[in-house]
Amino acid sequence: MDNIRNFCIIAHIDHGKSTLADRLLEHTQTVSDRQMQDQLLDNMDLERERGITIKSHAIQMNYLLDGNEYVLNLIDTPGHVDFSYEVSRSIAACEGALLIVDASQGIEAQTISNLYLAMENDLKIIPVLNKIDLPGAMPEEVSDEIVDLLGVEREEIIRASGKTGEGVDDILKAIVERIDAPSGDPEAPLQAMIFDSQYNPFRGIEVIFRVLNGTIRKGDLVKFVNTGKEYGADEIGILKLEQEPQKEISSGNVGYLISGIKNAKEVKVGDTITHKENPCSQAIQGFEDVKPMVFAGIYPVDTTEYEELRASMEKLQLNDASLVWEPETSAALGFGFRCGFLGMLHLEIVQERLEREFDMTVITTVPSVQFRAVMTDDSVQLINAPSEMPEPNKVKHIEEPFIKAQIISKADYIGPIISLCMDKRGILKNQVYLTTDRVELTFDIPLSEIVFDFFDKLKTISRGYASLDYELIGNRASKMVKLDVALNGEKVDALSAIVHRDKAYEWGKRLCEKLKELLPRQMFEIAVQASIGTKIIARETVKALRKNVLAKCYGGDISRKRKLLEKQKKGKKRMRQVGNVEIPQDAFMAVLKLD
Numbered sequence: 001m002d003n004i005r006n007f008c009i010i011a012h013i014d015h016g017k018s019t020l021a022d023r024l025l026e027h028t029q030t031v032s033d034r035q036m037q038d039q040l041l042d043n044m045d046l047e048r049e050r051g052i053t054i055k056s057h058a059i060q061m062n063y064l065l066d067g068n069e070y071v072l073n074l075i076d077t078p079g080h081v082d083f084s085y086e087v088s089r090s091i092a093a094c095e096g097a098l099l100i101v102d103a104s105q106g107i108e109a110q111t112i113s114n115l116y117l118a119m120e121n122d123l124k125i126i127p128v129l130n131k132i133d134l135p136g137a138m139p140e141e142v143s144d145e146i147v148d149l150l151g152v153e154r155e156e157i158i159r160a161s162g163k164t165g166e167g168v169d170d171i172l173k174a175i176v177e178r179i180d181a182p183s184g185d186p187e188a189p190l191q192a193m194i195f196d197s198q199y200n201p202f203r204g205i206e207v208i209f210r211v212l213n214g215t216i217r218k219g220d221l222v223k224f225v226n227t228g229k230e231y232g233a234d235e236i237g238i239l240k241l242e243q244e245p246q247k248e249i250s251s252g253n254v255g256y257l258i259s260g261i262k263n264a265k266e267v268k269v270g271d272t273i274t275h276k277e278n279p280c281s282q283a284i285q286g287f288e289d290v291k292p293m294v295f296a297g298i299y300p301v302d303t304t305e306y307e308e309l310r311a312s313m314e315k316l317q318l319n320d321a322s323l324v325w326e327p328e329t330s331a332a333l334g335f336g337f338r339c340g341f342l343g344m345l346h347l348e349i350v351q352e353r354l355e356r357e358f359d360m361t362v363i364t365t366v367p368s369v370q371f372r373a374v375m376t377d378d379s380v381q382l383i384n385a386p387s388e389m390p391e392p393n394k395v396k397h398i399e400e401p402f403i404k405a406q407i408i409s410k411a412d413y414i415g416p417i418i419s420l421c422m423d424k425r426g427i428l429k430n431q432v433y434l435t436t437d438r439v440e441l442t443f444d445i446p447l448s449e450i451v452f453d454f455f456d457k458l459k460t461i462s463r464g465y466a467s468l469d470y471e472l473i474g475n476r477a478s479k480m481v482k483l484d485v486a487l488n489g490e491k492v493d494a495l496s497a498i499v500h501r502d503k504a505y506e507w508g509k510r511l512c513e514k515l516k517e518l519l520p521r522q523m524f525e526i527a528v529q530a531s532i533g534t535k536i537i538a539r540e541t542v543k544a545l546r547k548n549v550l551a552k553c554y555g556g557d558i559s560r561k562r563k564l565l566e567k568q569k570k571g572k573k574r575m576r577q578v579g580n581v582e583i584p585q586d587a588f589m590a591v592l593k594l595d
């Protein structure tokens with residue numbers, strides 16, 4: 001055990017974690033030249049296409065230092081705030097963390113939030129100044145920032161480049177020398193913590209764990225403490241580029257378990273694995289429950305696929321512990337699920353993964369945060385969907401979630417950032433200069449104002465210099481109203497939204513205009529109306545389609561006609577029929593694109 005080191009790589013988004021992980025894997029010859037490709041650990045198609053890490057990824061390396069061989073378990077983590085639950089679980093499996101800071105960008109919002117997560121878990125932090133090859137690198141200034149933030153000596157900061165490979169050996173040495181070997185007793189009763197899992201269509205459910213005490217052996221009869229279920233350890237192993245089966249895995253180490261688990265619900269991250277005979281006396285303290293920021297309905301486009309969608313969501317949840325959901329019904333869309341997400345990127349990724357990994361075609365409805373209605377009898381009702389908004393005469397007041405937003409930016413952009421936040425009903429709480437031209441602003445802002453498009457706006461007005469991190473701080477009373485949408489006189493509950501009263505009229509008007517743009521024209525006219533209570537506040541009309549689309553093709557060749565039909569068919573993909581009107585996915589998101 002003295003020769004094991006468990007560490008994760010944490011950073012702000014795009015500071016170069018995955019690239020540096022590539023260099024560590026190369027240097028330790030964990031992967032051969034032939035196997036090597038950029039951002040190797042981002043092995044999901046979606047990660048590669050978007051160039052971001054979505055999942056934490058564990059991999060084991062061997063490293064020789066002064067004649068001693070060390071086993072290094074590396075966990076690469078995502079940087080985007082929507083995937084911070086991945087980071088927090090990875091941190092729990094480690095004794096140390098490489099904190100990567102881009103030398104051309106300096107410390108940013110998630111550098112700090114991820115660092116705090118690591119410090120709360122008592123991880124040893126190794127600061128790495130990355131991308132020093134860049135002409136725009138400012139090693140001295142950024143080192144000052146790191147020294148200030150961490151209180152470390154300047155000499156402790158390792159200068160590195162994931163591009164040239166500079167500093168990689170220093171990092172590996174520092175991992176061995178500065179991070180503690182895991183403690184724990186290999187002879188004690190088994191106590192292993194599940195920190196991730198995934199569904200493999202060929203092999204079933206795979207559980208990723210870290211052993212804290214004891215030893216797990218192939219063939220052992222094990223028990224998951226929280227669920228009380230028992231399984232045979234059919235296969236256990238370590239995670240290299242491929243899984244490598246082993247006979248045993250002892251305390252301090254990270255591994256996987258395959259045991260013929262059939263039901264995805266039986267696997268919960270944070271659960272403890274122990275032996276059926278001679279169990280450990282205590283379960284490991286699990287993870288804090290995830291707190292979703294945004295809720296939206298997910299519905300199958302084909303209503304007959306409801307059960308299949310449920311099974312797919314259960315399997316996806318294995319690999320995405322931050323996804324929560326429960327069944328819901330919509331008058332317009334039928335049976336579906338109300339899901340909680342950590343942000344809009346998370347929502348998008350879930351929708352994409354359901355389609356790619358499970359071949360489902362789904363519609364997501366208008367996203368909303370969770371409001372609370374304090375009723376006239378003082379009871380509290382949670383409102384996860386606009387359709388759950390109670391009658392106004394039964395409500396004392398509505399409360400909405402507020403967040404503390406921390407924005408780090410170049411000082412030049414303070415003015416526009418403050419006015420953006422004010423426009424979003426934000427209250428400036430604090431302003432601290434990190435260096436002469438970098439400032440940290442703290443605001444209290446309603447979550448509903450920032451969760452949708454705030455980040456894009458912030459990036460635009462700061463030319464990409466501002467970064468944002470946020471946490472929930474509680475609920476405050478706000479004047480919220482429900483805005484309903486009717487198509488041809490029929491209310492479509494899945495298009496309703498809860499908005500601030502002062503903005504409701506403007507929203508209603510713009511929403512109708514947007515829907516007019518987004519609803520495909522049909523053979524008949526469609527009236528689009530927005531209302532608050534019984535009062536109609538805006539109306540637009542989608543004109544009827546006069547000509548048949550195929551009319552254009554008269555005399556044209558048949559292949560052109562076929563192409564046109566195929567194009568129409570494709571366009572149908574994420575589309576739901578409500579009454580006699582077809583509503584495309586975009587229309588459900590129209591509320592987010594009003595500015």
Ligand SMILES: Nc1nc2c(ncn2[C@@H]2O[C@H](COP(=O)(O)OP(=O)(O)OP(=O)(O)O)[C@@H](O)[C@H]2O)c(=O)[nH]1
Nearest residue numbers: 013014015016017018019052053079131161162163
């Ligand atoms: N010049 C230079 N570019 C780098 C270096 N390291 C990474 N990059 C580039 O920076 C971008 C982001 O790198 P990634 O490794 O994907 O960053 P990441 O921190 O893993 O990103 P997320 O996991 O999505 O948060 C990529 O375009 C890399 O090619 C470096 O040392 N030097």
